[in-house]
Amino acid sequence: MTPLITVDAVSVAYPAPGGGRVQALKDITMDVRRGEWLAIIGHNGSGKSTLAKCFNALLVPGRGAVAVDGISTRDPANARRIRQIVGMVFQHPDNQLVATVVEEDVAFGPENLGLDHEEIKRRVEESIAAVDVAELRLRPPHQLSGGQKQRVAIAGVLAMRPQCLVLDEATAMLDPEGRREVLDTVGRLHDGGTTVVSITHFMSEVPLADRVIVLNEGQIALEGTPREIFAHGDALRQLELDVPQVTQVAEALAARGRRLEPLPITVHDLVEALA
């Protein structure tokens, strides 16, 4: 199966505030496979958000090529189609909701596509149910919690019926409850076949993914499954990241001679390994 998104030798540079240019991405080549959950991690400034914005043509790279379902992002005429295939949810819960009540905001995307009213209503219903915000449908955004706002944002994206959902640090500003809500929702969508790309710096979210790419200074530093990545504890710490607590415990035990296989990356793993 061809990948859903292909990134080929992509470089992106920004003008720096003090003059000169800052290289946000340097010659990156990677892909997003259909149906997978890909996590992209890295410290702030590593280029992860920049890469995410290339996936739905919000950013067109200075060099290299990005294609979504075979469609090139370089041609502005393709943007509309691409953004229906790849939907994106952003970090700031408030700064994505434009309408005055929840169900109006969910309808925003389909309205922009010029769909007729019956179709819009249908999609709004489906999306609201998919993220479980039915009892909030008439509430104004400022009365919602962070987690609820992000779920509404996801509904707004789902209403466009995308194949892929990109979460650009979508849990960074949430409390643990909100984060749980959002990740549970995304998990369900992933189980239903949606491709997920999550950009995050929370190590505890990484085990949810099928595959992980670690960015540093605009380049790919590590790639593999969560377990493979977390086996490189020292390398990750060099990159200003870390491994989950349970993995740190496994590292400490390994240092004393007790190796746990397979490497624990969740609470469940460690309990099973020791019980």
Place this chain on the structure above:
Amino acid sequence: MNETLVEVKDLWHWYLRGTPLQTPALLGANFELVRSEIAGIMGHTGSGKSTLIQHFNGLLRPHRGSVRVLGADLGDAKTDPRPLRRRVGLLFQFPETQLFDPTVGDEIAFGPRRLGLTREEVRRRVRDAMERSGIPFEAYKDRYTFGLSGGEQRMVALAGVLALEPEVLVLDEPTSGLDPRGRRKVLNTLRSLHDEVGTTLVFVSHNMEDVAELVQRVWVLAGGKTVLQGPTRQVFTQVERLRELGLGLPQVTEVAHELRARGAPVRPDIITVDEAAEALWTSSTSRAV
């Protein structure tokens, strides 16, 4: 016995009191802060944590019950909260949104300048605050505030409050939104502030691992009331209760709890990685393999 700096008894507070949109935020909360301690306040969203801490420097007044801070009774309308604010510093969540001066040095100097100090003293405080926050004075004092990264801006906001040299520092979610590197910088600054300067700290946090690392005494709020309090280690053993209250626990605590439930001889009060490694090593070597 250390002196009590903050004493909150049966505190009630409503938002928009007297309007049709009136809602209770605190329904009889209790809290106590003793000099030189590091206290933590936890609770699900909407439990009243932010409302509670805003009483500590007089931004909010008690509607019922009592709040005494550094000897002042905040229930008394005649009490002027402004002198209190130089002794009790408060840093809100996402404090980088409060930056307004284009130059880092001037931004941090805002607080001290308002204290009527000499220029040399203001400069000294700004320098000390910046060094302690990990943003070196010479390198950062003339930088453009809005050109800094999010993590750097947070440290500038923190330095802005440190420059007041408060006896008590209250922080609302100081590490929220930061990547592991940024979080480490904040925790180190707070640790050094407490250990080297003797500042009493209170922080509201969702991050159980932060709480386990720094906090000595924890207060848990739910529905506007204090429902649990005690030494961190002790409170964290109440795994079921905390889960009921919608709170998480450090991974290592959950692991210990699970293992105990399966009959393994593991201490219940494990809250850090080192403790876990030690305990699990001991328990695994003490069993015949």
Place this chain on the structure above:
Amino acid sequence: MDEFDFARSVTVGQYIPGTSIVHRIDARAKLIAFIGLLVATITQPSYIANVIAIIAVVVIVRASRIPIGYVLSGVRPVIPLLILYLIFNFLFLGNYDPTGSAVLWRQPIDIGPYHIAFTVTDNSLRQTVQGVARVIDLILLASVLTLTTTITATAKAVEWLLQPFRRIRVPGHEIAMVLAIAYRFMPTVAEELERLMKAQASRGADFGSPGAFRFVQRARQLIPVTVPLFVSAFRRAEDLIIAMEARCYVGGAGRAPVRLGPLNGLDWSAMAVAWAFALALSATRFPI
């Protein structure tokens, strides 16, 4: 009242759900009726007409079943301005009366080298009192409108009413969008303002009044609040643009025109009554 709660007491703009007759009238009809009532309160120079207009507005507020105290609290922020207006016009407007109406009171006074006169004429008194009454009417009407109508309904009503003007390039959709977004962020910005004031007060900023006319000083004092608000507003705008583009927003083009249900008996009656009242009031000659 707590020092910082004020930002939340903005009543113009808040929607309070309800089932009163005013709530049930369609937003389009309410807007048209609102304009009619505005006309009623503005056109008549007679005192009796003004009293009738005020009574009409109060009747509407009562009909909306929202506590009148709450609606009146929307007037509170404007009171200092109104008092100033009242005092200045009461004392001085009479000096500039071109109609030569009867002088009711005159008091020449010397302030240093200046000779001025406090003059109240029949006309100036009328204008002063009515000016204040009209502002209050306007605020009450606007409050009732926004308190009983969701902004979505209002924005859609505006877009629908402006639709016929699409041909002459009036950007009805964009106007409605601006209204809706501005409204949607009002409570968010109000909360932000409250948080900012608290944060800066915690650092020792003082927001007390430096005196009635020290505008520059007042502006300087508010910098720790206005600058971050602006910065955040720009950041918000940038984020919103990106988020809207990610959902394929390109403006009014390509969107289906807004479709609203038919107006019913209640709606037509409301409009008819409001305009009939307005026209009747304008046409009647009252003794005073």
